[in-house]
Amino acid sequence: MTIPTMLTLLRIALIPVFVVLFYLPIPGNHFFSALFFAIAAWTDWLDGYLARYLEQTSALGAFLDPVADKLVVVVALVILISDPKLPYIALPAGIIISREIIISALREWMAELGKRNQVAVNMLVKVKTMLQMIAMVALILYRPEQDWWIGLIGYVLLYLSAALTLWSMYTYLKHSWPDIYSLD
Secondary structure (H helix, E strand, O other), X not given: OOHHHHHHHHHHHHHHHHHHHHHOOOOOHHHHHHXXXXXXXXXXXXXXXXXXXOOOXXXXXHHHHHHXXXXXXXXXXXXXXXXXXXXXXXXXXXXXXXXXXXXXXXXXXXXXXXXXXXXXXXXXXHHHHHHHHHHHHHXXXXXXXXXXXXXXXXXXXXXXXXXXXXXXXXXXXXXXXXXXXXXX
16 A cells, blocks of 8 residues: 555545535534535645655556546536535536546546557646536635636636636547547
8 A cells, every 4th residue: 555545545534524525514513514625635646756766566556546537627617516605607507527437438448449649647637637626616705695707716716627627638539539540
């Protein structure tokens, strides 16, 4: 068990914590939920950095890391969709969740063809992920009766990340198209 893999498992373990905190009827629940979500998001960067720096990459880590990332993002989007104070979340959330499913399936299929590197993570995806995480922290924090600008930042960044999500999906599909088309 490597340090990066332990961080990935911590990211998964933090999911129920930020969900429960989001719904707890206590003062500061959204602040604490956003804090634990931010910690989970930060471990995404940290585990990758440490895996490379400490040369502790592993097959288990390579499998768990994208699973943990998708779980954190999808669960956060689901709790945000459930919040009636955030009426404009469904469209970007649907785009982001759909892309995650499509690209996960594409990666699995390309790996079976021995061409997984055609759907490797690139800088566009890293920027998209960073914007998504910042947007979700802002939207978890947002309370309309308080700071409207936090909601505005969250919405703008979430819609921007949804646009980058579509763009990254397009680039992955474009690179994989010859292999997809050859199935006819």
